[in-house]
Each structure stands twice: as structure tokens, then as C-alpha cells.
Amino acid sequence: MKWQIFTADTFDNYEKQWDDLNFSGPNSPVLNSSFIKHSLKEFGTGKEILGTYGNDDSIVAMTVLTKPKFGLWDTFQPSQAPLGFWLNNSGEDTALLLKSLSKELPGIVLKIGLTQQDPDIYPRPESSNSLSTMDYIDTARISNNVPFEEYWAARGKNLRHNLKRQRNRLKKEGIEVCLRVIKEPEKVEQGIVAYGKLESAGWKATGGTAIAVDNSQGRFYTALLKDFCCNGQGAIYQYFYNNELVATDLCIEQGGTLVILKTTYDESITTSSPAFLMRQDAFEQIFSSTQVKRIEFYGKVMEWHTKWSNEIRGLYHLNFKRI
Numbered sequence: 001m002k003w004q005i006f007t008a009d010t011f012d013n014y015e016k017q018w019d020d021l022n023f024s025g026p027n028s029p030v031l032n033s034s035f036i037k038h039s040l041k042e043f044g045t046g047k048e049i050l051g052t053y054g055n056d057d058s059i060v061a062m063t064v065l066t067k068p069k070f071g072l073w074d075t076f077q078p079s080q081a082p083l084g085f086w087l088n089n090s091g092e093d094t095a096l097l098l099k100s101l102s103k104e105l106p107g108i109v110l111k112i113g114l115t116q117q118d119p120d121i122y123p124r125p126e127s128s129n130s131l132s133t134m135d136y137i138d139t140a141r142i143s144n145n146v147p148f149e150e151y152w153a154a155r156g157k158n159l160r161h162n163l164k165r166q167r168n169r170l171k172k173e174g175i176e177v178c179l180r181v182i183k184e185p186e187k188v189e190q191g192i193v194a195y196g197k198l199e200s201a202g203w204k205a206t207g208g209t210a211i212a213v214d215n216s217q218g219r220f221y222t223a224l225l226k227d228f229c230c231n232g233q234g235a236i237y238q239y240f241y242n243n244e245l246v247a248t249d250l251c252i253e254q255g256g257t258l259v260i261l262k263t264t265y266d267e268s269i270t271t272s273s274p275a276f277l278m279r280q281d282a283f284e285q286i287f288s289s290t291q292v293k294r295i296e297f298y299g300k301v302m303e304w305h306t307k308w309s310n311e312i313r314g315l316y317h318l319n320f321k322r323i
Contacts, residue, residue: 001055001092002053003051003053003100004104005049005050005051005106006049006051007050008040008046008048008064009040009046010050011033011036011037011040011050012037014050014052014062015037017052017059017062018033018062019032021059021060021061021087022087025087025121026087026118026122026255027255027256028118028254029228029255029257030082030083030259031085031087032228032254034223034227034228036064036085038223039078039081040076041220041223042078042216042220043078043080043220044076045066047067048064049064049105050063050064051063051064051065051104053090053100053101054090060088060091061087061089061090061092061097062086062087063075063101063114064076065105065112070108071111072110072111072113073105073109073111074113074114075113075114075115077115077116080220080221082259082298083117083118083121084113084114084115084117086114086122094114094122094131095320098114098130098131098320099320099322102322109322110321110322111320111322113319113320114317114320115136115317116315116316116317117316117317118313118315119313119314119316120313124316124318125318130320130321130323132321133316133317134316134319135316136317137299137300137301137315138300138301138312139296139298139299139300139315140297140306140308140309140311141295141309141313142283142294142308143293143294144287144289144293144295148283148284148287148288151287152280155307155308156307158307163276163277166272166276167277169271175241175242176241177239177240177241177277177281178239178240179237179278179281179285180239180240181235181236181282182229182235182236183229183234183236188225188236189222191236191248192213192218193213194248195211195221195236195248195250195262195264196210196211198245198246198247198265198266201266201267201268221250221261224252225250225252228252228254233254234251234252234253235249235252235258236248236250237251237278237282239274239275239277239278239281245266246265246266247264247265247266247275247277247278248263248265249262249263249278249279250262250263253291253292256291256292256294257292257293257294257295257296258286258294258296259295259296259298260296263275276304279308283295283308297309
């Protein structure tokens, strides 16, 4: 077993090996090869490298790395990716894997960082002379292991009362709410265009971070959602007040895990919460699915997350230092 190092522009040649490794291990939608491929295309610098660990018969660990500073290497991870790009199904100690990797990387290697790791995928290791970990953020998820009615009854009284009151008010105002779901690949682009228009009307427009179909974010999410929808694993949830789009979610699913990648809503609406109403209706639909076992937010836990979930865990960074 040994590490081999390639330029990341060869990743297309290793998509199958990456997906096989992911499928036999974490089986995570955010570690699907499509996520890595489109991240490299839209957000890479061209200087990233691909590392594979194995022999002629099989590859048992893979990673995509970038070099932010002299002697320092980190898993490549644009802000759109919730986890660092690392797969390890070798059964070997992480420190030993990183030690052998450090000997194969070009130039002087002082540190290798595995960013934003999920302890449910790779349990947080004990610190040692060469290995250390650091808290990143707490994140929330929802397990789909009870009927939706039971899940909803366990939510706080305020959330249930407020959403019921909002629905009654909207009905009195003659506003009909409607949840629609885009799952067809040929409709993804129009879903991203609609998402971008809604997001651009809010605060993100002033910071230049809003999705547009012709910017790098828009191209990334369009390509990613098309790939997942082709496999029946992508969904764009859209929520309407009458015929006006007021909230939308971008989601991908694999291995029973549905990840909410992005959410936006009409910020001009102050008498109701379109995103919360959409989430209630979408979750009821998702809970009826036998395909989805858990819903991941993969963002920093905010107060509003705790209204929907009491399953909180901490993501972490792992650093290997050569000694």
C-alpha cells in the first residue's frame, strides 16, 4: 500500500474509484464525486492535487488537497462544501496514513489538515504528538425514525402554534400556500434561476454572494443538482404564496441522508415565515419517504435549528504535524 500523487485535473479518471470508496464507507451525498468534480471546476485554482492510497488491486483512501501556505496542506474545501474531501476505508490509523502521505507530497511538508470532519463518519481521534483536533461548529440533523405526526408533536408549543396561526392568517387573506418539488434534470436550471432571483432580492445581493445562473455558484449548483436528479437523488423544494415564489431549498440525497445545501426566502415578508412553512410541509413529505433516513443541515447551529431538531453534534478539524 502506498500513496500516489496526481494533479487534480486527473480527477475525472478516478471518479469511479472515488464513488466506490464513498459507497462502501460514509456513502455521503456531499462526498459524492459530482460534488468534488464540480467544486474543482468552479472553485479550484488548478493547483490542487489528488492523492490515492492503495495498490494495483484496490484504492482504500483518497483525498483532494490544496496548499494555502508554504509547507502547509489542507483538504480542498470551498465554502459550498460542508466537509473536507477525504475518504479512508483502509482500516489504518489516521496518523499513519497522514504520516505516509506527508512523505509523498511535493516539497517540504510541515502540516496536513483534514478540515470539517464529521464524527459520525470518522470518529474524532485522540490527540498525540503528531495528531491534534480542534472544534469547528455544532451542527444539527433530524432522524426520520418516527411518523411525522409524532415528530411534529415533539416540537415546541410555540413553533406549532405560530405556524398554525400563520396558516390561518394567510387563509383569511386569500393566500393559498403550495409546495412544489423539482426533481427532473431538465427543470433544474429554471429552479436555480428562480432561486437566484429570490436570493438576489435579499441582503446577499449587496455582498455579491447571491447565486446567479451565470456565476460560479449558479453553475456549480446547476451542474450538481442535474447530476443528482439524473439519479433520482436531487430535489429543489419551492414554496408559493398563490403563484409567487417565497422560499426554496436546494437538496441532495444519498445513502439515506438528505442534505439541505442552500435555503433562501422572500425577506420582504414580515407577517409570516415562508421558510418555516415550507420546511413543515417538506418535512412531512420527506418523512413519508422510505428513501430518506435523516435530514442534515450541516451549518452552524442557530437558534432556529433547535426548533426543528434536538440532535446536535460537533464537527472538527484534524491536523497532522510532522515531528
